[in-house]
Each structure stands twice: as structure tokens, then as C-alpha cells.
Amino acid sequence: AQRVTQPEKLLSVFKGAPVELKCNYSYSGSPELFWYVQYSRQRLQLLLRHISRESIKGFTADLNKGETSFHLKKPFAQEEDSAMYYCALSLGRSGYSTLTFGKGTMLLVSP
Amino acid sequence: DVKVTQSSRYLVKRTGEKVFLECVQDMDHENMFWYRQDPGLGLRLIYFSYDVKMKEKGDIPEGYSVSREKKERFSLILESASTNQTSMYLCASSFRRGGQPQHFGDGTRLSIL
Numbered sequence A: 001a002q003r004v005t006q007p008e009k010l011l012s013v014f015k016g017a018p019v020e021l022k023c024n025y026s027y028s029g030s031p032e033l034f035w036y037v038q039y040s041r042q043r044l045q046l047l048l049r050h051i052s053r054e055s056i057k058g059f060t061a062d063l064n065k066g067e068t069s070f071h072l073k074k075p076f077a078q079e080e081d082s083a084m085y086y087c088a089l090s091l092g093r094s095g096y097s098t099l100t101f102g103k104g105t106m107l108l109v110s111p
Numbered sequence B: 001d002v003k004v005t006q007s008s009r010y011l012v013k014r015t016g017e018k019v020f021l022e023c024v025q026d027m028d029h030e031n032m033f034w035y036r037q038d039p040g041l042g043l044r045l046i047y048f049s050y051d052v053k054m055k056e057k058g059d060i061p062e063g064y065s066v067s068r069e070k071k072e073r074f075s076l077i078l079e080s081a082s083t084n085q086t087s088m089y090l091c092a093s094s095f096r097r098g099g100q101p102q103h104f105g106d107g108t109r110l111s112i113l
Helices: none
Strands: A010-016 A019-021 A031-036 A045-049 A072-073 A081-093 A096-101 A105-110 B004-006 B012-013 B019-025 B031-038 B041-050 B063-070 B073-076 B087-093 B108-110
Touching: A010 A019, A010 B073, A031 A096, A096 B041, A105 B031, B004 B073, B004 B087, B012 B019, B019 B031, B019 B087, B019 B108, B031 B063, B031 B073, B041 B073, B073 B087
Parallel strands: A010 A105, B012 B108
Antiparallel strands: A019 A072, A031 A045, A031 A081, A081 A096, A081 A105, B004 B019, B019 B073, B031 B041, B031 B087, B063 B073, B087 B108
8 A cells, every 4th residue: 555645746837936746645653754855866865854844945844634645845946946856754664664755756947 | 974875876787697786874873774766666665674684674675685794784685687676776774763864875776688
């Protein structure tokens, strides 16, 4: 059963437009969720985690337990935001934590 | 800053060869992970290890094995490489405590001919 769903493979917006990358999860426990980002030719890196409730590079994400969602938002997209974004859910497995990733959304920001 | 180093960025091997992918981390992390990353499929967990000489299967362990003889090093082994194992392989590490973020290496682009 897919635990993390990112419904959009590709999201294309113009510079300055608002961005929302969708993520829905399936988990009966108390979820721990992350957003990771991979810029072109760079390593996958943590963007933000829900427990921190912080804003990184203008991005925020709010955990909505009722809708089981953790959408990533930014009010004004920049060209340098173009990247592949992955939503990830921390799972207990054999008593240890692993991450289950969504399939990713490619964000393209055009000038 | 955490450093996760994968020994090769690009690797080309032939069908049937035994292939070793090496990963080293310098942050004394207990947990280490191997993923493969394929377009449209995201990251899928192959194996992970939570301590030296300990290993656990991930979601797609078939055709792979791992070795962790030292805390800082985690090796992925393709016992007999096949063309469907052509992929990008990512290594990651994290502290054991639950909910900790994982830190990734640059990846190894493996092609099996």
C-alpha cells in the first residue's frame, strides 16, 4: 500500500506565481514528515521537517492530520526553486525508523 | 557538516558481474541506508543497517546484499548484475533516534550492459 502520494509528476509555474506541491500520506500512528529537494546535479537534501515548523527558502509545509496531507507551499516562486521535490514519511520498521518516499514532483519555474 | 561519500559517480558493468558499491559517512551515524532512484518511481529502500554487522531488508532487496563491517562504511553488493539493476543508487545515513533526517551521498549511476 502506497504510504506517500504525490499526485503531480510535474508542476510548471511562472516566476512570482504561488506554488503548492501536494503530498498525502497514509499512516495510523503519529506521522513524522519531511520534504527533500534535489537540484540539478546535486545531492538529495532535506528541505524541511514538519516537527520544526520552520520556513526554509520561503517554503512552508503544514501537517493536516484531518486531510492526511503535508503540502509544500511558497507564495512567490523563483527560478532557482526548479528542482525535484520528494515528500517522505518516517516509519517504524523492525523497531527502527526508515523513510518512505513519494514518487516526487518536478517543479519547473519559468521566467 | 555531514559528509556521505559514495566511491563512484558512474559505473559500467556487464551482466553477471559481481558489483560492489561503497559508501562512507563521517558523522558517527548508527543508521545507514541504500536506495535506488528511478524516474517515476521515486526512491525505494533496498537495505538498511542500524549497527555494525546488522542489516534489515527494505522494500526491494531481491538481487542485492549488503555488508557493514565498520560503523562508517556500508556496502551494497549486486551478486550477479542484471540489466534491470541499471539505476541511480543513493546511500544515506542518520542517527538512530527516531524521526532524524537522513543525509544523502551524491549517488552512483550504475549501468549494466
